[in-house]
Amino acid sequence: MxxxxxxxxxxxxxxxxxxxxxxxxxxxxxxxxxxxxxxxxxxxxxxxxxxxxxxxxxxxxxxxxxxxxxxxxxxxxxxxxxxxxxxxxxxxxxxxxxxxxxxxxxxxxxxxxxxxxxxxxxxxxxxxxxxxxxxxxxxxxxxxxxxxxxxxxxxxxxxxxxxxxxxxxxxxxxxxxxxxxxxxxxxxxxxxxxxxxxxAEHPDQHIPEALARVAELINKSKRPVIYAGQGVLAHPDGPAVLKALADQGNIPVTTSLCGLGAFDELDPKSLHMLGMHGSGYANMAMQNADAIIALGARFDDRVTGTLRLFAPEAKKAALENRGGIFHFEIMPKNINKVVEATHAIEGDVTKNVSRMLPMIQTSPRTEWFDTIDQWKKAYPWTYAEPETAESKLKPQQIIDALDRATRDIKDKVIITTGVGQHQMWAAQHYRWRYPRTFITSGGLGTMGYGLPSAIGAKVACPDKIVIDVDGDASFSMTAMELATAAQFNIGVKVLLLNNSFQGMVKQWQDLFYEERYSGTTMVNPDFVQLAEAMHVKGLRISKKEDIEPVMKEFLEHNGPVVLDCVVEKNEHVYPMVPAGKGDGVGPEVCNEAVKVIQVVAEKRPDISFDFSHELIGLAAIAQTGEPLPQKSLDACRSASAVLLGAVGGVAGATKPGQPRPEQGLLKLRKELDLYANLRPVIFASDGLLEKSPLKAEVVKGTEFVFVRELVGGIYFGNRKEGDQDGQAYDTLPYSKAEIERVTRLAAYLALGYQPPAKIHSIDKANVLATSRLWRKTVNETLAAEFPQLLVEHHLVDSAAMHMVANPTKLNGIVLTENMFGDILSDEASVICGSLGLMPSASLSGLPDAPDIAGQGICNPIGTILSAAMLLRYSLGMDKEAQAVEAAVRQVLDGGMRTKDLGGQA
The missing domain is CATH 3.40.50.970 (Thiamin diphosphate (ThDP)-binding fold, Pyr/PP domains)
Known part of the structure; x- marks a missing residue:
């Protein structure tokens, strides 16, 4: 007592x-x-x-x-x-x-x-x-x-x-x-x-045995990755033990957002941050790792993405007893809550890893690090520099400048952030080297967190430089705490990335809501005057030449200070989404098509298929800032064939001047000279007639193939944006040579029918000069080289009408230019009942469908049939292509329906 x-x-x-x-x-x-x-x-x-x-x-x-x-x-x-x-x-x-x-x-x-x-x-x-x-x-x-x-x-x-x-x-x-x-x-x-x-007291008796088993599997693994979360920082010795494990096992390390600083990012083994805004190479390493060692991390949804697609190699290695997912975690409820662990080690992370260290063998893992180094070179943190000296500053420039200015004093600097784009730019472009130097709201994502948390950190560590990297929207939520800093002479520094928007929400509106800026536009005060009104020094940067001198003044000022950096309004945070084969549903349907090709390979032991997965479109922009990285283009050039996932769509909507996903597809077509696109319009099964919105008696017997010219026309002509004088234009150029070669291809396809198929040429010759050249060239080419073939010319509006009123009128080969073919072939998907049923010899798969991506409900039939066309036209394997088409027909005749067709498959 x-x-x-x-x-x-x-x-x-x-x-x-x-x-x-x-x-x-x-x-x-x-x-x-x-x-x-x-x-x-x-x-x-x-x-x-x-x-x-x-x-x-x-x-x-x-x-x-x-x-x-x-x-x-x-x-x-x-x-x-x-x-x-x-x-x-x-x-x-x-x-x-x-x-x-x-x-x-x-x-x-x-x-x-x-x-x-x-x-x-x-x-x-x-x-x-x-x-x-x-x-x-x-x-x-x-x-x-x-x-x-x-x-x-x-x-x-x-x-x-x-x-x-x-x-x-x-x-x-x-x-x-x-x-x-x-x-x-x-x-x-x-x-x-x-x-x-x-x-809950963790039963300790099983831990030595479990640690020995985990160490054995880590030693067996060829491609391990350590995934370190904030739990590593909970123990004073946590970062040192993490480094010892990485060094002894020669294992690369990635961290969660709140785990930044647990591992020195200048260490060659560092993969930097993981997750939807993490480095491309960290995400690729996790997806390809055969052993994932999670230390004090929760497998947040922004790290895992679609759970069933997460860490496939580690899951496979677990089944084969050569790796797996190993979760070291102090909270029992966090184990197996999101990701099923192969082995879970409950208790203090630092203590348990220390106990395991003597069992870890050293391995060079040369091949693994060579692969990671290639990813680092191919997908670095990057951003487009301002085009002119008058251009608005990029927020990444400011963070880079802060990183340079504090390079030699990182152990004496603490960075806090609010929540938004600025938070991710700070995480990405500042190099984190020491524990407890990065403070942010990770799990809840609380806007307004940055300034008050910086005040608390400065009170705790008065001898350190404490900087709140904030955005104008997040800062505004708790800006009055500047008065607190002034009253108690707490020398916090606020580096404000001011874009006059709720930037991260606006970015989602750009990408997924057709630039409808509902509630995200800010009308800000003059932040310099606001700071000075609260007895805090105010500074501003608005042009490049001010960055270095004003940053120096900002860092050297003894009292509280606000630096208002006026930055580009429309800059996005990249990466944005996990890497995939194309955009939206592209990874899902491509995976199904690859499985079919692999089955074909099993039937032909004399042929082997070597697949590599490359980035294009929104997935590429998210990882690299480019719609078609050079690495992807080089891989496509060296391949025998390319199976392409979805590219573009609503999710790709961006403002003028920003990269668009579709640009990757257009560049790929041009660079590889993919001058023709083939899209058959035919019912894969009579059982699907009732799925067409048109009457069965109207669509029954429909069988035509689009031959669309693919590298000419309006998509590749000169253009002018209308952002300066309110006038814009696109040009629609075609050469006789471009029309001749696609006409010949259509003719060869027509000759493959018995009797030869009729060619229906679509144009707008009553209005467009290029259409008149099109019609003239088609007539001359067929008359000179293929006189046995019949050709009928249709105006594009008439063809669109026939397609819904009497589609069998177009049976045969439908030959048309780029834009008309783009529109008409999508219209034709209505006839089949689903765009997911339409194959394509250009192998572009499905249009982007961000609303159903990752749910496993998209229809892969079109891409599987595209794989059949790949076998036929790219690899000369007609027999195998017919087998794939027959298998699809058999499955559909048997009643299998995907959800877009009213089924459950």
Whole structure:
């Protein structure tokens, strides 16, 4: 029993307990229900109280403090709105494993349940977003509950706890000795669910055996990757143990967003950040790794993408007993929650990896690192430099300049961020070398986090340079905390990437919502004047020559300072989406077509197929900033055939001047001189007649093949954008030679029919000069070289009408130019009932379908039949092509239907 508190008020006991817990700083906001505590700490010279401008700011300051030091941040707020305003920081801390203790006032115990002024059920409200919470109902409980709060906040996976303090408890006087030790039970049965899982004692007896098995499989693996999360940073020795594992096993390392700094990114083994905005080579390494060693990471959805497509090689290696997915994690509930682990090691990550280290063998893994080096060269972090000196600055330029300016003092610099594009640019273009130097909201993604967390980090580490890299929208949410920095002379620096938009949301609107900017345009204040109004120095960069000198002034200024960097409004964060074979549903349908070709190969032991997967379109832009990287083009040039996934569509919509996914497809056609596109319009099965929106008697017997000229016409003519004078134009050029060669191809196809098929030539000769040249050249070529063939000319509008009114009228070969063929062949898909049923000899597969990508519901038949055309036209394997087509017909005749056709396959 402890009698040292006798005669003290609850507020004075609180003060004494903060001293015993070693608390140096408290962040909070007063109010009536918590005034007994504020009065007790008023004259204290043992810790500093920081007054924010909002309780949310207090919570984020405590988070920044905790992330910079590993010690719990302490928050002190009043009841009702004071407590509820701290809910967002508590959920943020829970999501990111940040130790924080929140003390909030409450109405007197006699008034609880009466809807008293500023009463709120804070214990109930905060239960889902804390590890543990409690209301102290008697002053005799107060020291013990405070001890328990700090113990729970820092034990296991760190996180937030809340202690609710009724006013009569903090205002009362203790009159007798009390127990003060923690009463947390050995069994977690009496704790809340979240606390129970955090305090579950991990059975240790199985761990040595499991570690030996994991080490054995790591040693067997040829392509291992370490995936390090923030859990590595939870232990002071975590980064050193991570480096020891990487060095001893010669294993490349990638990190989560919140794990940045756990591994030196200048180490050749670094793959940098993983995930949808991570490096292309980190993502490719994870997808090709036969062993994934996850250390203190949760397999966030932005890391895994589509779960069934994640880590296929590691899953395969697990089945073959030569690798797998190994999850080291302190929280049992996080194991197998997202990704099924081959082996899971519960408990302290650093401790368990240390125990495994003596069992890890050194291996050169030369081939693996050579492959990774090729990926690094092919897919570096990159961005397009401003075109002229007058062009708006790129935000990446600013981060690059900050990185250069702090290159020799990285261990003395802490970077915080808000949430948005700026967060990702900072993560990508700043080189992270030391632990606890990057502080951001990772799990919850809380805008407004950057400035208050920077204040907390600077309070914790006054000798370090603390910089909030922020965006104008995120910064504006908590900008008033500049007044806090000024009042307490907290020398934080705010580097503002100002694009006058909610940039990340706008980017999604660019890509997926046809540039409909609903609620994302900002009308900002003058941030320099705003800073100066709050007694903070304001600076601005708007042109390239100002970057270096103003950055120097920014870094050397002693007090709080804001640097407003006016940057390009329309810049996107790349990578944006995981790499795939084409865009949207492209990876899914290509995978199915590849399986078919592999079955063909099994039937022909004299032939082998060697597949390589390359990037094009939106997937390529996401990884490299280019719609067709040189590596992809070179691979296509050296290949015998190319099977191409979806490219472009709504998801590819971008503004003028930005790369468009379709540009990759057009460049590929031009570079490889793919001058003709073949698209058969035929029912793969009579059973599909009812799936056509046209009447069965109208479409029955339809059988024609589009022969579309592919590298000429309006898609490749000169053009002018209309952004300057409001006038735009496209030109539609064709040469006689281009028309002659596609006409010959159509003729050869027509001769393949018995009797020879009729050629239907589509143009707009009544209006367009190029169409008149088209018609003249078609007539002359056929008359001179193929006099036995019949040709009928149709105007394009007439052909479009025939296609829906009487499609059999076009049976035979439909020959047309580029744009007309593009439109008409898509219209023809209506006849078949689904665009997913239409094959194509140019092998462009399906148009982009971002709304169904990754769901496994797209129709792969068209791409499988395209694979049959690949076999026939590219590889001369007509017999095998016929077998594929017959198999498709048999499956469809048997009643199999994909979801676009009303089935479940």
């Amino acid at each position: 402890d009698d040292s508190f006798i005669g003290l008020s609850g507020g004075e006991i609180f003060h004494e307990m903060m001293l015993r817990q070693g608390v140096k700083h408290v962040f909070g906001y007063p109010g009536g229900a918590i005034l007994p505590v504020f009065d007790a700490i008023h004259d204290s010279d043992h810790f500093e109280f920081i007054l924010p401008r909002h309780e949310q700011g207090a919570g984020h300051m405590a988070e920044g403090y905790a992330r910079a030091t590993g010690k719990p941040g302490v928050v002190l707020v009043t009841s009702g709105p004071g407590a509820t305003n701290a809910i967002t920081p508590m959920q943020d801390a829970l999501s990111d494993g940040t130790p924080m203790v929140v003390f909030c006032g409450q109405v007197p115990t006699s008034a609880i349940g009466t809807d008293a002024f500023q009463e709120a059920d804070v214990v109930g409200i905060s239960r889902p977003c804390t590890k543990w919470n409690v209301m102290v109902k008697d002053i005799t409980e107060l020291p013990r509950r405070i001890n328990e709060a700090f113990e729970i906040a820092t034990s296991g996976r760190p996180g937030p706890v809340l202690v609710d303090l009724p006013k009569d408890v903090t205002g009362g006087i203790l009159t007798r000795p009390i127990p003060t030790g923690s009463a947390i039970p050995k069994s977690p049965i009496h704790l809340t669910n979240t606390a129970a899982s955090a305090f």
